[in-house]
Amino acid sequence: MNRFTLAVVAATVSTSSAFAGGLDRSGQRIGFMFEEGNYAELSFGYAKPSVDGNDVAAFGGQASGNAADNFIVPGVSVKADLNENVSFGFVIDEPYGSDISYPAAGSVALGGTKAIVDSYAITALGRYKFGNGFSVLGGVRYQEISADVTLRGAAYGALGAGAGYNGAFASDGAWGYVAGVAYERPEIALRVALTYNSQIDHELDTVETSALAPGGQVRSKTDIRSPESLNLEFQTGVAKDTLVFGSIRYAKYDETIVSPTFFDAAVDPAIQNTSLTTIENSTDFEIGVGRRITDRFSASLTLGYATKGDDDLVSPLSPVNGSKSIAIGASYLVTDQVKLSGGIRYTALGDARPETGTPDTARANFTDNSVIGVGFRVGYSF
Secondary structure, three states: OHHHHHHHHHHHHOOOOOOOOOOEOOOOOOHHHHOOOOEEEEEEEEEEEEOOEEEOHHHOOOEOOOOEOOEEEEEEEEEEEOOOOEEEEEEEEOOEOEEEEOOOOOOOOOOOOEEEEEEEEEEEEEEEEOOOOEEEEEEEEEEEEEEEEEEOOHHHHHHHHHHOEEEEEEEEEEEEEEEEEEEEEHHHOEEEEEEEEOOEEEEEEEEEEOOOOHHHEEEEEEEEEEOOEEEEEEEEEEEOOEEEEEEEEEEOOOOOOOOOHHHHHHHOOOOOOOOOOOOOOEEEEEEEEEEEOOOOEEEEEEEEEEOOOOOOEEOOOOOOOOEEEEEEEEEEEOOOOEEEEEEEEEEEEOOEEEEEOOOOEEOEEEOOEEEEEEEEEEEEEO
């Protein structure tokens, strides 16, 4: 039953993090470490967002057009057993990302504003089984992150409507760590795993370009902290050939501040660490049920929920306030070594009001937005 349970869970993972809390993309999952024997997998997720709204009346109510570009989420994982108790593995993924791009000919308030964030991480993990169902795991993570932010539109005053602003943040690599504990009872397909991902501090070479900047350009370094997070993942058999599974992910984004030198001074010299974007802490929930239809074919249904912020005022660079989702997945065991998994997810995004200024002032209304995501995974046991 264990191979069945893991295959069903994998069927929806590749689409699980499209527009999850904050900048989350991969969700930093480590389920591959619990596969039987030596194992490798390749995953691919694709998301097609529809995120638009209208300016507030003060800016004429102009439609924004779709402010979010399509994106992909690739991943590679490999796990090998050293002996009955010790295993090692590594995963390459994209932990964080953003592809926000307001059409220049759309919103008067925000047209031309962009926020592109790219990252990748390589995580090396080790796991030790005590033999009584409990195990511990841990490892190190190397992460690189880069960004490019453009502010345009009347919502940013002279900085956006006249002079324009661009901040280019070159890629920087830094180290963090992972630590976790798990409990398993294979006879009932029970597994509970709690994993901690440390914060990672980056120092990005930054070039800020604006007609208001001294000489038109300012070069500096910007400190950015990716969030620490907790992942709780669980599964258990509830009847013959039937599995319930789920996860809770908490990410602490309130210390993810992006405050480059010129922007910080231009917005308000009296306020330190003015951030290009404000991201609230997020908690994402999933619960699902999987069913083995035949010895080789399984299917699953998953519901997801991402918490909303304290209010619906959000950064224009992340114009989303919570979400609800539903996903269906399927898994097919091609041979005893090869399994194929796939899924499709529909995510309804919470209504939000992009804001700028001090105090925060709504500049647009975003309602009835959504994301369609598809995922595919190939697993190989060797």
